[in-house]
Amino acid sequence: MPEVKQVEGKNVEVNSQPKSSAIRNEEKEIVVKIKRFSPDKGEWWQEYKLKVDRFTQMTEVLRRIKTEQDPSLSYRAACHMAVCGSCGMKINGAPRLACKTLAIELTKEYNSNEITLEPMDLYPRVKDLVVDLDDFYERMYKVKPRLYPSEEILEGKAEHRLVPEDQRELWKFAQCIWCGLCVSSCPSVRNDAEFLGPAAHAKGYRFLADPRDTITEERMKILVDSSWRCTYCYQCFNVCPRDIEPVTTIKKTRAWSSKMKDKTKVIETGEKHINAIADTIRKSGKLLEAEVYLRTYGLVQAMSDMLYMLKSGRMKYTLIKEVPVKDLNDIEKVMKGDEQ
Amino acid sequence: MKVAYYPGCATHGLSKDVDIATKKVAEVLGLELVEVEDWNCCGGGFLDEKDEDAHVALNLRNLSNVEKMGLDKMVTPCSVCLGSHRLATYKYNENKDLRKRVDKRISGTSIKYENKATAEHLVWVLVRDVGLENIKKHVKRSLNGLKVGAYYGCQMLRPEQIMGFELSFKPHSLQDLISVTGATPVMFPMATACCGFPLMGSNPKGGLKLAFNVLNSAKSSGADIMIHPCSLCHLQLDTLQDKVKNEFNVGWTLPAIYITQLLGLSFGLSPEDLGLGNYAKGVLKQKGVIQ
Numbered sequence A: 001m002p003e004v005k006q007v008e009g010k011n012v013e014v015n016s017q018p019k020s021s022a023i024r025n026e027e028k029e030i031v032v033k034i035k036r037f038s039p040d041k042g043e044w045w046q047e048y049k050l051k052v053d054r055f056t057q058m059t060e061v062l063r064r065i066k067t068e069q070d071p072s073l074s075y076r077a078a079c080h081m082a083v084c085g086s087c088g089m090k091i092n093g094a095p096r097l098a099c100k101t102l103a104i105e106l107t108k109e110y111n112s113n114e115i116t117l118e119p120m121d122l123y124p125r126v127k128d129l130v131v132d133l134d135d136f137y138e139r140m141y142k143v144k145p146r147l148y149p150s151e152e153i154l155e156g157k158a159e160h161r162l163v164p165e166d167q168r169e170l171w172k173f174a175q176c177i178w179c180g181l182c183v184s185s186c187p188s189v190r191n192d193a194e195f196l197g198p199a200a201h202a203k204g205y206r207f208l209a210d211p212r213d214t215i216t217e218e219r220m221k222i223l224v225d226s227s228w229r230c231t232y233c234y235q236c237f238n239v240c241p242r243d244i245e246p247v248t249t250i251k252k253t254r255a256w257s258s259k260m261k262d263k264t265k266v267i268e269t270g271e272k273h274i275n276a277i278a279d280t281i282r283k284s285g286k287l288l289e290a291e292v293y294l295r296t297y298g299l300v301q302a303m304s305d306m307l308y309m310l311k312s313g314r315m316k317y318t319l320i321k322e323v324p325v326k327d328l329n330d331i332e333k334v335m336k337g338d339e340q
Numbered sequence B: 001m002k003v004a005y006y007p008g009c010a011t012h013g014l015s016k017d018v019d020i021a022t023k024k025v026a027e028v029l030g031l032e033l034v035e036v037e038d039w040n041c042c043g044g045g046f047l048d049e050k051d052e053d054a055h056v057a058l059n060l061r062n063l064s065n066v067e068k069m070g071l072d073k074m075v076t077p078c079s080v081c082l083g084s085h086r087l088a089t090y091k092y093n094e095n096k097d098l099r100k101r102v103d104k105r106i107s108g109t110s111i112k113y114e115n116k117a118t119a120e121h122l123v124w125v126l127v128r129d130v131g132l133e134n135i136k137k138h139v140k141r142s143l144n145g146l147k148v149g150a151y152y153g154c155q156m157l158r159p160e161q162i163m164g165f166e167l168s169f170k171p172h173s174l175q176d177l178i179s180v181t182g183a184t185p186v187m188f189p190m191a192t193a194c195c196g197f198p199l200m201g202s203n204p205k206g207g208l209k210l211a212f213n214v215l216n217s218a219k220s221s222g223a224d225i226m227i228h229p230c231s232l233c234h235l236q237l238d239t240l241q242d243k244v245k246n247e248f249n250v251g252w253t254l255p256a257i258y259i260t261q262l263l264g265l266s267f268g269l270s271p272e273d274l275g276l277g278n279y280a281k282g283v284l285k286q287k288g289v290i291q
Helices: A058-069 A103-109 A134-142 A164-174 A187-191 A198-208 A216-227 A235-239 A246-259 A265-284 A289-312 A315-319 A328-339 B016-029 B052-068 B079-094 B096-106 B122-137 B173-180 B197-201 B204-220 B231-239 B241-247 B259-266 B278-286
Strands: A003-007 A010-014 A027-038 A042-053 A088-091 A094-097 A114-118 A125-127 B002-005 B032-035 B073-076 B118-121 B147-150 B184-186 B225-228 B256-258
Touching: A027 A058, A027 A103, A027 A125, A042 A058, A042 A103, A058 A103, A058 A114, A094 A235, A103 A114, A134 A198, A164 A198, A164 B096, A187 B204, A198 A216, A198 A246, A216 A246, A216 A265, A235 A246, A246 A265, A265 A289, A265 A328, A265 B197, A289 A315, A289 B231, A289 B241, A289 B278, A328 B052, A328 B096, B016 B032, B016 B122, B016 B231, B016 B256, B016 B259, B052 B073, B052 B079, B052 B096, B073 B079, B073 B122, B079 B096, B079 B118, B079 B231, B118 B122, B122 B173, B122 B259, B147 B173, B173 B184, B173 B225, B173 B259, B197 B204, B197 B231, B204 B231, B204 B241, B225 B231, B225 B259, B225 B278, B231 B241, B231 B256, B256 B259
Parallel strands: A027 A114, B002 B032, B002 B073, B073 B118, B147 B184, B147 B225, B225 B256
Antiparallel strands: A003 A010, A027 A042, A088 A094, A088 A114
């Protein structure tokens, strides 16, 4: 129940406050260092000082700097509640939404009253903290981010039904707000033009695995090769402000490879690798490196890579024979999966 | 202090030197590492893409064995093994549908996980439980003058909400450990970037490019040598030095050694005691750290 107080003779409802006045009245002066940029002047760092309290979001910090100190500062922010995704930037080096980040919490987390703000990496800068997201949107549109229902549905002759288990599988991955933080911090995107990026994979998988969708073959062609180009660094999982786990969708998309008819080299190599891993674990409970290597790359490549082993002084370790798990029944049972 | 020790397949295989150095250093520090009884592979960070339920079940089996040993902390020197176990328990606790499937999968096996044992990284145990001051007491030979790149890689740091030991964009554990040895820690832009190992199984060219990015970044920042916290980063960054050199046409190598190999050197252990590789021996001789 909200607390009611008398203010100038009237009853006024006030929000309940924490009991500790120290927390309630907490105020700090912070120094905000912003990486500025303009096409004419290039790049420079600029400092601003202001007082914040425990409610001050970083978007509010930026608004106050712009309105009270420096109208030339440019940034994007719209909803101020982690829904629109427009305020993505690097805060103390970490890709975050400014609206979801409280200034005082940051000072505690980093044990410093100085906060740095930079534009997201990867995307071309437009001005200050504003970046050009065209490349991000192109990646998202490539995966056809909408449901393609059947003719019957479009003609109103049937209903779309989704069992709760399927909805639970898809729900998390449908929460993307297109902020672009995951793509800005993804090393594979920089490395490989054929990798669609984490956000597009999350969106793509959400439709690939949707039983109501009708363009599954086309989606597989778009998504499966790309999924084998992710390096599993977990940066997208780490920075996503909506806890979507794009890397999980990439892992799940790889499992669709077995359904592909025309496989690319990347898919074929990747499949060989993972099948070899699973088989050696099934066989001994351990990952047998030499066998996995041979089955993935073939004898010729393995022989040539032996030279590198030799040069590094690691050749002697290739002869180690790891002891298999004693209780192989356990391994057999947990690896059987659907065969059970 | 007694903890369960999970080496993982690479640490017992091609990265055996990680195992050798870790056991030696633990012995010096009085950290009793008891190998997890009848441990199995964690899935190497890959099995979950083929069979998520089997992946979780296999990791629970190891932790269940730790609980049977009467211990609650399982320490691993490999970031991928760490990530694999922590993600498995996270999923098992968070995802009810998955938990039901996994419970079905493990029924009739010896796996009885009670959510008591957790996986931790060796670096966390060294920094937090053994303590920097205690480690410092064992330093017999200061590595003063050696510039050491602190490479964290991925899964000791990320996802931060599941790993939780330090800020993933501002880690300091490895720099702290380097400082203890008397060497100078070098931070570099790619210190928390991916080494590319997971990509080697499907797109080796892409994986090698990531390795080059890391090595090049450390080298450009002035490191003589680099340390890392992972048995798989070890294979990628140390074994493939010459492959990177040839592929990217550079005239240098930058040895990557495991954190306990660096600590061991400062404790006065020999390169043989620590299983040091050829690339590291070359640079360390040049810098006068070893004969």
